[in-house]
Amino acid sequence: xxxxxxxxxxxxxxxxxxxxxxxxxxxxxxxxxxxxxxxxxxxxxxxxxxxxxxxxxxxxxxxxxxxxxxxxxxxxxxxxxxxxxxxxxxxxxxxxxxxxxxxxxxxxxxxxxxxxxxxxxxxxxxxxxxxxxxxxxxxxxxxxxxxxxxxxxxxxxxxxxxxxxxxxxxxxxxxxxxxxxxxxxxxxxxxxxxxxxxxxxxxxxxxxxxxxxxxxxxxxxxxxxxxxxxxxxxxxxxxxxxxxxxxxxxxxxxxxxxxxxxxxxxxxxxxxxxxxxxxxxxxxxxxxxxxxxxxxxxxxxxxxxxxxxxxxxxxxxxxxxxxxxxxxxxxxx
Amino acid sequence: xxxxxxxxxxxxxxxxxxxxxxxxxxxxxxxxxxxxxxxxxxxxxxxxxxxxxxxxxxxxxxxxxxxxxxxxxxxxxxxxxxxxxxxxxxxxxxxxxxxxxxxxxxxxxxxxxxxxxxxxxxxxxxxxxxxxxxxxxxxxxxxxxxxxxxxxxxxxxxxxxxxxxxxxxxxxxxxxxxxxxxxxxxxxxxxxxxxxxxxxxxxxxxxxxxxxxxxxxxxxxxxxxxxxxxxxxxxxxxxxxxxxxxxxxxxxxxxxxxxxxxxxxxxxxxxxxxxxxxxxxxxxxxxxxxxxxxxxxxxxxxxxxxxxxxxxxxxxxxxxxxxxxxxxxxxxxxxxxxxxxxxxxxxxxxxxxxxxxxxxxxxxxxxxxxxxxxxxxxxxxxxxxxxxxxxxxxxxxxxxxxxxxxxxxxxxxxxxxxxxxxxxxxxxxxxxxxxxxxxxxxxxxxxxxxxxxxxxxxxxxxxxxxxxxxxxxxxxxxxxxxxxxxxxxxxxxxxxxxxxxxxxxxxxxxxxxxxxxxxxxxxxxxxxxxxxx
Numbered sequence: 001x002x003x004x005x006x007x008x009x010x011x012x013x014x015x016x017x018x019x020x021x022x023x024x025x026x027x028x029x030x031x032x033x034x035x036x037x038x039x040x041x042x043x044x045x046x047x048x049x050x051x052x053x054x055x056x057x058x059x060x061x062x063x064x065x066x067x068x069x070x071x072x073x074x075x076x077x078x079x080x081x082x083x084x085x086x087x088x089x090x091x092x093x094x095x096x097x098x099x100x101x102x103x104x105x106x107x108x109x110x111x112x113x114x115x116x117x118x119x120x121x122x123x124x125x126x127x128x129x130x131x132x133x134x135x136x137x138x139x140x141x142x143x144x145x146x147x148x149x150x151x152x153x154x155x156x157x158x159x160x161x162x163x164x165x166x167x168x169x170x171x172x173x174x175x176x177x178x179x180x181x182x183x184x185x186x187x188x189x190x191x192x193x194x195x196x197x198x199x200x201x202x203x204x205x206x207x208x209x210x211x212x213x214x215x216x217x218x219x220x221x222x223x224x225x226x227x228x229x230x231x232x233x234x235x236x237x238x239x240x241x242x243x244x245x246x247x248x249x250x251x252x253x254x255x256x257x258x259x260x261x262x263x264x265x266x267x268x269x270x271x272x273x274x275x276x277x278x279x280x281x282x283x284x285x286x287x288x289x290x291x292x293x294x295x296x297x298x299x300x301x302x303x304x305x306x307x308x309x310x311x312x313x314x315x316x317x318x319x320x321x322x323x324x325x326x327x328x329x330x331x332x333x
Numbered sequence: 334x335x336x337x338x339x340x341x342x343x344x345x346x347x348x349x350x351x352x353x354x355x356x357x358x359x360x361x362x363x364x365x366x367x368x369x370x371x372x373x374x375x376x377x378x379x380x381x382x383x384x385x386x387x388x389x390x391x392x393x394x395x396x397x398x399x400x401x402x403x404x405x406x407x408x409x410x411x412x413x414x415x416x417x418x419x420x421x422x423x424x425x426x427x428x429x430x431x432x433x434x435x436x437x438x439x440x441x442x443x444x445x446x447x448x449x450x451x452x453x454x455x456x457x458x459x460x461x462x463x464x465x466x467x468x469x470x471x472x473x474x475x476x477x478x479x480x481x482x483x484x485x486x487x488x489x490x491x492x493x494x495x496x497x498x499x500x501x502x503x504x505x506x507x508x509x510x511x512x513x514x515x516x517x518x519x520x521x522x523x524x525x526x527x528x529x530x531x532x533x534x535x536x537x538x539x540x541x542x543x544x545x546x547x548x549x550x551x552x553x554x555x556x557x558x559x560x561x562x563x564x565x566x567x568x569x570x571x572x573x574x575x576x577x578x579x580x581x582x583x584x585x586x587x588x589x590x591x592x593x594x595x596x597x598x599x600x601x602x603x604x605x606x607x608x609x610x611x612x613x614x615x616x617x618x619x620x621x622x623x624x625x626x627x628x629x630x631x632x633x634x635x636x637x638x639x640x641x642x643x644x645x646x647x648x649x650x651x652x653x654x655x656x657x658x659x660x661x662x663x664x665x666x667x668x669x670x671x672x673x674x675x676x677x678x679x680x681x682x683x684x685x686x687x688x689x690x691x692x693x694x695x696x697x698x699x700x701x702x703x704x705x706x707x708x709x710x711x712x713x714x715x716x717x718x719x720x721x722x723x724x725x726x727x728x729x730x731x732x733x734x735x736x737x738x739x740x741x742x743x744x745x746x747x748x749x750x751x752x753x754x755x756x757x758x759x760x761x762x763x764x765x766x767x768x769x770x771x772x773x774x775x776x777x778x779x780x781x782x783x784x785x786x787x788x789x790x791x792x793x794x795x796x797x798x799x800x801x802x803x804x805x806x807x808x809x810x811x812x813x814x815x816x817x818x819x820x821x822x823x824x825x826x827x828x829x830x831x832x833x834x835x836x837x838x839x840x841x842x843x844x845x846x847x848x849x850x851x852x853x854x855x856x857x858x859x860x861x862x863x864x865x866x
Contacts, residue, residue: 026816027816028816032830032831032832033824033828033830034828034831034832037659050817052815052816052817052818053816053817054816054817054819055827057811057823057826057827057829057830071724074726075726075732077732077733077816078816197554200830204453208467219831223831284831285831332387333385333387
């Protein structure tokens with residue numbers, strides 16, 4: 001009898017889960033949960049729409065939910081994909097997973113950070129910066145310092161198969177061409193560059209003095225500065241004629257055939273708003289606002305003061321798919 | 334009568350089919366799909382995996398981790414089991430409970446605890462300087478650290494099985510031997526040989542559980558099969574590669590199941606856990622205080638230190654409030670899922686145990702082996718199988734609901750319900766059911782009026798074990814929980830990415846409370862219920 005009661009509860013719980021789907025939006029999120037969840041909670045409070053979110057783990061990096069979206073192509077569960085960079089967002093466009101939507105809140109966001117057809121809209125960016133240990137004898141000024149023989153065995157980078165480091169590699173292949181980029185990858189191996197599991201770990205390695213420098217995301221750099229770690233931030237390749245810093249905005253994507261597209265649009269409007277950019281700038285992730293005039297915390301430069309890498313994110317998305325098997329081989333996967 | 338016989342067979346066949354359909358079919362489908370590349374049959378996935386040196390490095394790591402964990406937990410667990418079950422050591426039952434605590438927790442909680450002590454910014458670094466932290470952190474984030482964590486996590490398996498089997502030894506045998514031999518000789522020649530199947534079974538289980546563990550090695554950044562398999566499935570969604578990567582592991586699991594089946598076959602072993610403890614005890618005499626000191630030190634090291642690490646970092650009002658705000662809903666869901674899954678597992682386990690104990694179907698041995706096989710498979714493999722089977726529009730009502738996760742739990746932990754209730758069956762005289770049958774009671778009546786009430790202690794124990802394992806599981810919820818329906822373990826893992834150490838430690842404390850509190854309530858309730866009026 002008792003088991004029957006339990007089963008009744010079970011059935012009710014399952015039914016409850018299904019019944020509560022009416023005023024909901026399902027979001028797959030690559031941005032770290034600690035930073036993205038408060039924004040989603042604010043959205044819930046302000047609109048009354050419940051957000052059912054799926055977040056990536058550290059192990060799945062930012063590839064997990066994107067690949068889940070690919071696997072669910074014929075059986076879409078998500079309405080919105082909050083990507084932590086636009087390259088994978090564009091892969092979804094190329095794979096026919098996303099659908100165009102141009103949010104009215106994003107009109108002031110510079111065109112280079114939006115898909116022209118509206119398949120993704122950028123907001124709150126991270127910059128790919130170099131963190132250098134304060135006691136390091138040599139200070140890098142360029143990403144090419146990784147292959148400087150004087151730095152042999154003294155540098156670390158996150159595994160290029162995951163997260164924003166993949167986007168960085170795709171950008172280098174697009175900017176330099178395959179030959180130079182492959183030489184760079186070979187140079188990394190020859191210079192005994194250590195592969196870490198993520199940008200956060202790279203920043204910690206540098207802070208502890210195990211390595212002299214690492215290319216990381218601006219949020220990893222700023223959080224270590226705020227923790228009082230002995231590191232300096234370098235904006236690489238800032239001189240005339242140099243490539244500049246790769247900027248990786250978050251990207252909001254509307255999923256084709258999602259269960260609640262209207263709520264999905266509302267969530268995207270919320271994500272790309274000035275208010276969200278301000279919140280993300282002053283959160284621990286210290287993301288760089290793309291709207292002109294939104295305040296930034298003191299540890300990071302406003303977007304207007306950074307020499308940025310001129311890239312076409314759609315091109316990077318295509319490049320990423322081409323170079324991924326090669327990167328897997330390079331990383332031993 | 335004929336109808337009743339048919340009803341019995343139909344029920345038992347239905348239970349067997351449920352296990353086969355829910356458990357085996359997804360795994361089978363997943364293996365089939367791993368041979369399909371671009372619409373054609375291909376060995377590409379396997380050639381890629383087996384031709385990759387990384388695969389063999391992962392294999393070496395996994396084997397080393399499992400072997401070392403088995404040696405460490407086996408050595409300590411058997412010794413402690415003998416001390417608890419065969420000697421007059423003071424506080425032995427309390428110590429057994431303390432050493433068993435890690436079994437209640439997800440192993441990654443222990444890893445987090447050790448990280449708070451041995452990590453770069455850990456307790457040791459604060460006490461003795463950063464240099465210490467650097468050394469101990471390097472040690473922790475590697476094979477030694479993973480062995481330490483998993484050995485303390487799985488030591489209770491060896492300890493509890495050793496105690497259980499020791500209590501099953503007929504005291505008359507030892508008493509007779511005492512007339513001619515001292516205790517060390519009796520232990521060596523009579524007691525230990527008698528419980529050898531139990532010890533070997535526990536070692537096989539620890540080996541397979543260590544091989545399949547995902548959470549702790551992932552936290553400690555140790556490259557092993559389950560982590561690689563999870564990465565292939567979760568990060569790349571390359572199910573074919575993930576399955577191929579798991580092939581050597583599946584081979585080992587099948588070997589383990591065959592070994593354990595061989596160990597237990599024809600061993601009509603009767604547990605005596607319902608009765609009073611009549612074991613004759615070895616007096617420790619003057620060695621007693623030293624032995625007690627050594628055992629307590631070990632308890633502090635293996636259990637006290639990691640739990641203190643978590644408490645030290647996470648037991649602040651601010652951190653706990655943050656943890657509850659961020660993961661309170663996940664904790665409730667974990668509880669609900671585990672409750673449902675444990676109840677289903679007990680119902681299914683009852684009928685499967687009946688099949689195995691009474692040899693009621695020809696395939697009883699196969700079902701027995703299947704539950705063990707599924708129990709020791711990594712959760713990522715079961716998860717991939719279930720996604721492969723259910724991720725289609727026609728079955729979306731399962732795929733998009735918590736039912737998929739419940740199916741995962743039932744698949745993975747069918748062995749717990751089956752084998753714990755099977756142990757209860759082995760204590761019941763067959764004559765009870767036979768007498769009722771002669772008196773004209775039908776099968777369902779015999780089941781519900783005789784067997785179910787008599788098996789209540791075993792069923793409750795099975796429910797508690799299944800509840801704990803479902804509650805502490807990590808890789809199944811990570812892959813199978815629906816959007817907005819994650820569990821506390823999954824939430825903890827996703828919040829680890831850039832979450833503060835205080836928050837992660839507080840979430841670990843929440844995990845501990847979530848397991849311990851319901852069990853305490855259950856124990857108190859059972860005590861009150863079973864007390865004579």
